[in-house]
Structures are given as C-alpha cells and as structure tokens.
Amino acid sequence: MSENRNMFIAIALSLVILLGWQFYFGMPEAERQAQQQAQQVNAAGQAAHEVSAAPTPAPAGSPDGVPQPGQGSTLPGVPMTRAQALALSPRVAIDTTRLHGSVALKGGRVDDLLLMEYHETVDPSSPNITLLSPSGAPNPFYAEFGWAAAAGNPVKLPGPDTVWTAEDGAKLTDRTPLVLNWDNGEGLVFRRTYAVDDYYMFTVKDEVVNSSGNPVTLYPYALVSRHGVPHVEGFYILHEGLIGVIGENGLQEIGYSDVEPGTPQGFSGNVGGWLGITDKYWAATVIPDQAQKFDAKFSTVMRGSKPTFQADYLAAPVTVGPGETVHSKSQLFAGAKVVQVVDGYQSTYNIDRFDLLIDWGWFYFITKPLFLVIDWIYRLVGNFGVAILVVTVLLKIIFFPLANKSYASMAKMKAVQPELTAIRERYADDKVKQQQAMMEMYKKEKINPVAGCLPILIQIPVFFALYKVLFVTIEMRHAPFFGWIRDLSAPDPTTIFNLFGLIPWDPSAVPVLGAYLMLGAWPIIMGITMWVQMKLNPAPTDPTQQTIFNWMPVIFTFMLAHFAAGLVIYWAWNNALSVAQQSVIMKRHGVKIELWDNVKGMFRKKKPTA
Template identity: 60%
Template sequence: MKEDNRNLLLAIALSVVILLGWQFFYAKPQMEKQQEIARQNQQTQTQAASAGASNPAATAAPPGQAPGSAAPQTAPGSAAALVSGTREQALAASPRIKIDTPKIAGSISLAGGRIDDVSLKAYRETVDPNSPIIVLLSPAGGPNAYYSDFGWVAAPGSNMPVPNATTLWTADKQVLTPGQPVTLTWDNGQGLTFKRIVNVDANAMFQIRDEVENKSGNTVTLFPYGQVVRQGKPHTLGYYVLHEGLVGYVGEKDGLQEWTYDKLDKEPALAPGTVGRVWKDAVGGWVGITDKYWAAAVIPDQQRKFEGRFSSVQTGSERTYQADFLGEAVALAPGASTASQSRLFAGAKEVAAINGYEDSQHIKRFDLLIDWGWFYFFTKPLFVVLDWIYKHVGNFGVAILIVTVLLKGLFFPLANKSYASMAKMKAMQPEMTAIRERYADDKMKQQQALMELYKTQKINPVAGCWPVLLQIPVFFALYKILFITIEMRHAPFFGWIHDLAAPDPTNLFNLFGLIPFTPPSMLHLGAWPIIMGITMFIQMKMNPEPPDPVQKMMFTWMPVFFTFLLGSFPAGLVIYWSWNNLLSVTQQGYIMKKNGVKIELFDNIKGMFGKKPPPATAVAAPAKPANTNKK
C-alpha cells in the first residue's frame, strides 16, 4: 500500500517541511515580535527620539578617515554625537529651514546644513488614524540620531577650511517646498565661497547641488561626498526573508550590497576605531540604510566614479553606522568654480515611487532598495499585477482573490490533468487492491503489476502532487509581497481585517473577543485560519480514505496542523490559501463528476462519526472492474 503512494507522501512531507522552515526560520520571531518592535521603534522616535544639545559643536558628527593613499584623509566619517537631550531640544539648538511637501515634513539644520528632521505625513504607527505619524530622520544630540550630510572634503595635508558639522550657513528662504529650492551660503574666509542649493520633489527625493568658487590665489583640491549616519543599533525584526541594515548598489562590478548591522561590526578595521567595507571605482549606484518600510539613501552623480563605503564605529556606549560615497578629486584653479550633483532619498519605499526614480533620474538599480529577494523575477511581477488590479478595485484583498483566479486559469490545463489522473486512480482502486492481494508476498511483482496498470490506464501516480506543489512558489512570493511592500501595510480587507500584512486579530480561544482573555501566541487562531482549515479539510475528504493507517492519519490531521501553522501568518496569505482551496475543490469536483468518479466527501464525513460505508477494497473489488469493462 505504501509503495504506490510513496512519491505523493514525499511531496506532501516536503511541502510541510518547507512551510515549517518558512515559519520557524524565516518568520522566527513571529508577527507579535514584529509589531512590538515596530511599536517600540516608533515610540522611541516620537516620544524620546529627540536630539538637542545647546551647543551645535558638541552634537556634530565630524568627518573621519578614508582608507587608501589615493583617498583624502578627511573623507566622510562615522563619529557621531552622544545623546545629550530630547528631540525638541535638538531641533531648537540651531536655526532651521522648514521642509513642507505633500509626503514629508521636517527641517534642515543651518548648523552643518544637515537634513536631519524628516517625518512621513502619509504613514502612521498603527491603523488608528489618530496615531502619531512616522518619524524617519532625527538630529544628532538625542537618542536615535539619524541624518544625512553632503559637502566637500579637502585633500590630505590641506589646511583649507571646508564646511563641517559646526558650520553655520545662511539661507535665502525659510521654507523648502517642491519647486522652491533653498540656497545655503558660507564663506570660509580664505577665498572659498560655498553654496548649497537644496530642492525637494513632491515625494521624498532631495536634490543637492554643492557649488564652490575659488577666489584665493592657490589651486584647491576637493572631493565631494554624501553620507547617511545612524547612531545606535536599531531594533530589527530578525527575519531571514527581510534585509534590515546597510544597503547599496555600487556599480556593475560589485553590484548589490546588503549588510546587517551585526555583519558589518565583524569587518576588518578601516581606520583606528572604525570597521567596514569599501568599494572603489564604482560608476552608477547608491548607498544607504534601510528599515522594513523606510530608507535613507545618498545617490552620487551616476556618470562619475565614486567610492562607496559602509562603516561602523563605537561612540560612547553605542555604535554608529554610516553609508557614504566619496567622489573623484576636483582641482579648482584660482578664479574657477565647480559643482557637485547628488541626491538624498528619505521616505517610504513605495514601489511606484522607487521605480519612477530609477527610470526618470536614471539611478542604477534603485529598485533594489526594496528587498524583492532571490525570486525577484517572480515576486516583483506578481506585485505589479496585484497593484494594477488594486488600482481598479480599490482593495488589495479583492486583488489577491482575483490574482488567485488568474493563477488558477494559468495552471488550469496542468491541474486538469492532475485531477483527471487522480480520478482515474480512484476508479482503479478495486483493481489496485486486487493486485496487492494477489501479490501480497512478492513486492516486486506487485510493483510491476501496478506500474503496468498505470501505463495501461495512462495514470500518473504522482499527478496529485502538482496542485499542492504549484501553490508553494506562489505562497512564498505572496508572503514576501505581504511582508516587505509598504503598499500592503495597513491595507484593509472586509470586516475585521484592517491590515492584510498582520495576522487575523480574532481568536477562537477567547471566543473572538467575547472573553477578556489574551491567549498565548501559540494558540493564536483567528477566523480566517479556521476558514482555511475547513476548506482544506473539505479538499482532503473529497478523496477516498487511504487504506494505510499512517497515511490516513496524516491526511486527517494535516488540515488541523496547517490551521495552527498559518494562525500567525499575514491575513492576506491565509485569505489567498482559503480562496485557492475553495477554487480547487470546485475544480476537482467538476473533473471527478466529468470522469464519472464518486465524490467521497459526505461518505468520509459520515465515516468520521462511525457511519462508515463498506470499504472500497475487498467488497467493491469485483463490481468495479465489471463497470469499467462496460464503459
């Protein structure tokens, strides 16, 4: 009995192992940890993430050391200020230029010219519309300092002053808005005049143009740079499926670089007290720091060579992380001027916006700022289809249902063959039973006879595996989409599902909220997982009860196992699985009826309550072949 079902059992077991691995290795901390960490991060940023020393010089992040003899010794560095106040104190410690766009709000510090105050108007901490908006960047001098710097680095050995963290710029406007740039100016007193023209679009992209005019009597060599600095290691979700940390694309040679905070800390020393990694002679790309849904990335001139670097340094009791680029040297003769073009993205990783920047501003592989993963070729197109449907129906949950129907249609011919083969196998059960009884003591002849029967009847014994196996890549891709894309964050469905990316909030064990009791996470079993389990149970019971006791027990308990397994998965994924099961049941029932095969659903359910019909083995064996011959 076991031999002819070996491949089927192996495929099912493999599917279970994959799903278990996904849950316990990819989703190891569980959704509760994800929500708790996100809440802690945002609470810290909004309530305590303040920065502010009364003296700007004390809170500035001075440039550090760049490796290599060809690099300037004062390249962008990793040092950062220690916490000395609240966010409000830090914001009040220096004069500021207000930022006001449809998507972001914040300010630029005139002390250092830093972009260090950015909040995202369109996104809130929870599904509650009155919850605080997301705070992305915060100034130095307070907890969780996170900011961006641009400017120039002087050549090694040069005493020529250049703007730094203590430089107090003057501005020609008080508010930066889309289409209304702000110009910052500073004179170093030794013949160099620096101008920084900052523009911002309606989304989250800043354009930075740094100009220098040399009125001194000497040639000056300068290097343009841009950097993102983050003080302190943030809480991370710890999911293998999600990258959080430093990220960048540094030219075609070195390509995509993804470094977690812990991995970077283990790198070799770049300079005393600083560890990290450097990529030289890159053309085209960007570097930055990413969270699950938000990121800050600096983007150099895409036509010129640059050196990309990720670094980490111990500052007081915390580590400070930095992603920066260093441009090629510019020799500025007396009376000459030069300019450097760069950009800063500081906002939500919206797919349309990220793709738009890559296309319109020709930023090489900027789409990789979103962690599409190894199955990029399938995951991203699936999201594009989902998003397109969403734009027409206005609900991502409905879009998931429609995509499931489309995928069913795509795989319909293969599924038809699978279900038809399964139907034929069920029709041949009496003959298969007779063969097993006839060669009970000779397993080799038994297997040969069974294979001959399969060949004669054109039956594929493993065909039934395909409907299950085809769901696995779709399952993974949809899980990734629900997990990483901000479009799915807080996306509602109907009824009690207010966030498709979060688990079903209801729970059977407190009677769906009627009892004031919060069950442990292992007992989280919402309404949609139960619906999924019921549809899976129906699908299993449409087939005859397996004669093998082990196989029978496995099929009986599998829906229960999957119900609890998917209890903590995103609701959108459980809805997909439930809807897919329902479509599969409909399709399988139609094909079974078309092939004249009895649907065993009601008989199997009756059998569970002791009303078991006569087994289809010895009793039905003589009659079935006769019916088959008549056909």
C-alpha cells in the first residue's frame, strides 16, 4: 500500500514538473520565436522614424491631456542608428557612477541612458546595457514630463519639438542638478530642474512663472513611452510590459499584447502609486506626488505596423496667477531592479508598494524572504552559490524534526519489508484482506505509510521559490559559483556529449535534438544524488513500479539540464544532505543500508508471480 501511494505521488510530482516545464518553458519559447519572426517582418518594411500624431480631442473644461503614444518630432529620411538619432538634438550629459547618457534639450526628455554596472553578457568587456534611447533610434524608450492645458485654452506650452536652454558646460551628476529654461514669448517662463541620486532615481521639478496679466490653469503630466515590442523572456512566471501600482486599484500588470490599440485603460482619481514599463531586470517608471490626486493611463497606438506603448499620468490642475510661480514635483526611476535599492526607495520616498516592481509572484511571502536570507548570507561569504548551499543546510535544520520522523518511518518500513512480502503472498488472491492485514501491521508498529513523501512535498515550495529568486532577481544575473559556472541564473553551459568541452563540437547546433544534448556536469551530479537517495529505499516488488523509479532520475536529469544552474546545484546538495541524514537514521534504527543490493536488483530479472 505504501509503495503504491509513494509511486502515485512520485508520478504526480513528475507530471506536475513536466507539465510545468512545458507550460513555462516550451510554450513561451514557441511564442517568443513567433513574436521575433513577426517583429522581423514588421521591421523589414518600416523606417525607424516616428510620425507626429494629433492630440485626442477633449471635452470643454477638461485638459487636452497627455500627448498620445508616438507623438513627437517628425524625423524625415531613412532609418537611423542610435548615434544618428542622438545627434538630432543638442544634449546635456548625464554622468554618475552608475549612469551615463544625456538629456535632450529638444523636448527636454530623458532618452539616453546606459547602465554602467551591467553588461550584455558575462564578459566584462561586452557592451553596457542600454536602457533608454531617443525617438528615431532602432528601439525608442524614453521618459517625458510637461504641462497640459485645459481644452480650448490657446496657451503656448513646451512640447516634443521645444528646444530648451541650459547653462554652458552644464552636466547632470549626482551632485549637480540640471536646470532647463524656456520662454513661450507670451508671458510664461518654464523651468525644469533634473536631479539624480547615486543610483537610479531622478527628481523632476517643473516650475511656471506667470508674468502675463491673466491666470493660467495647467495640468502636470509625465509619461514613459516605448516604440515597438522589445525582446521579452516570454515566461508566464515573469511579467514584462506595462506595470504600475495605481492607488486603490492596486498592482496592474499589462502585457504588450493586452492593450488594444486606440483603447486605453484608464484609472481616475488616484492617490499614491507609480507606473511605467518593465523588463526582466530593468525598468523605467514615473512617480507622481504621493499626496496628490492623478489620473493614470496605459495605452498603445499603431504607427504603420509598429505599436507604441505608453504609461502616463495627469496630475491635479494648478492655477498660476499673474506674478505668481507654481511648481510640480515628480520622480523617474530608470535603472536596474536591485532589491535593496527598490526597497530603499519605497521606504525613503514613501512610494506605495514600489517593491512590487520586482515580480516576486503569488508566493511573495516565501520568495522574497528566501531571497533576503540568501542575500544576507552572500554578504558574509561573497558567493551566491555558497549562500544557496548554506541556505539549504539551514532549511534542513529547520525541517529536521519533520524529516527525522519521516526517515524514521521509512526505516521502519524497510525493516518490516519481509512481513509485508509475507502478507502479500498469504493474501495474494484477496486484496481486501491484504490491505487490512497491512494496516494492522502499520498500526502495531506505529508506522505512517505516507511519511516518506513528506520530504519531497516540503521541497516543492522551496524549489519553486528558489527558482523564482534565481529567475527574477538581478543579483543572481551573471553571479558566478566556481569553475565553469559563471552565471547561476543560466543553465550549466557544459555537456557530456562533447566530454564537457574537450571535443570541439557544439551539440546545441544539432537540429531539433540540440537542446536535449546540452546535459551539463551539475545536472548529472544531481541525477546521481537523486538515484542514490532513491536506492536507499526498499526496491519496489512490482516490475512496473521498479521501472518507473529506475528511470525517474534519468528523466529529471535531462529535464533540469535546462534550469538555472543555481537551482540544480541546490537540488544536488539537498539530495546529498538527505542521503547522509537518511543513512544515519537508518543505522540508528538498526536497518541495513542495502544500496549495493538494490543496485544489483536493477539488473536482476524478476520471476513472474503465480
């Protein structure tokens, strides 16, 4: 009975993981390839410049609104490189330890940003990550701030084509702000001050000085815009696209394919929150004054065959009387989603649920604490791989009482195997009496027949939480372990099919089967430890069950070869600790460890029962 239950549970767990792999990896990969093909087709017949769009008409008394997605300078000519697009506007440099780039004086946009601490590959000489790019570049992605007027109000406002002025030699650093000025020639002077800290937070102060004889009512706005669908990971456990926490509406996660062109998703009368566009490791979000009301919107429009996505907000109106000066403050986060930095901004600026910018998932209460423990240990040992090993030991200690009872029950089960075999033979033709006799024996010996499954069940939530940590946190990106593992968030790069690099041949290049030939050293170590752990248990008497259990380590070995190396290392180490713990408990209960006998049993032909 216990063997049947264990078998069914093992099969169920295998199916869950196999189906999960197909759902989270296979299907998204196919969709991603289709998406990339569609993008290539779209890009082939499209110029890199953007066409100006007219603002959406607004009812009388309401603001003309935030500029629509894609609205900006008309850039005539042929497709441009990023450098050519940057050269279309005079610029003021951004120069901090972690950020390099520039602010465009034409439009006053933050549209040029490189992340100096991060590279495209594990090679430190590879290009830095480009986060923001101007309109006209191959992949425009930028932030814009400004003022909107009430409908029908002819006030002249700065827009995408406005050229602001700055002092000669101005530069935006973490110590020196940047001040831009523009006079509309009709009595209004606009001043914008950019400041940036030593990480990724920009503070934007927009001022209006009214020297005319009439009051003016204006609405502050801010937006993040991205032209075209970027490369995305394509996994269902990770959100990439439009995102925000918008007052009482809470967290909004909208994929690139979920916003219908011309049908914006709006949220009115909000207090507190933020919104923008996120990638796996990077994001750009605009953050309104957390004490002021604002209307938020996610939208997309088509410019030819290319979509333009936008997240924006329109703040409550301000009236500038004659001779008065008013200002509006907002913030822009543009950078890497470092956990400590994001959490720090939430605390420092009291930004509503800003930590949800990192996709911790439904099991937030497990995933984030697990990361914080790993990160704390990392700061002590200096290696995330070692930190994962230490956390595995700590988890073993925490669950030791439960695992101890489980392994003790398994040891008792193994000790009574001869009696179980005798009961099966005695009641071979009467399954009901066979089950009754076995249950009586379990009760007499105080054995829980399903206790052996508890260690596996305990491991599942930890496994998925660690997988999430490795997949979404930038701290794990390009984090080395030892030897050939230079990135714990990526699969083991070696494979046994070229003798771990000794043969100059790349198995991944093989059509169709290439992905299955990437079987690295750590997945093999994991498979061996899993096999040894299973062989500590009594061999199933049923040949079908025995075949399933014999092949299970092989299946898991090939399956986990595509998972992050850090996860495979965790599983192998956890198996090794379980083998040691189970062996000690079995010896303590006087049970012989028949590992070698079970190995020989794999190759021993079973005689059919009468």
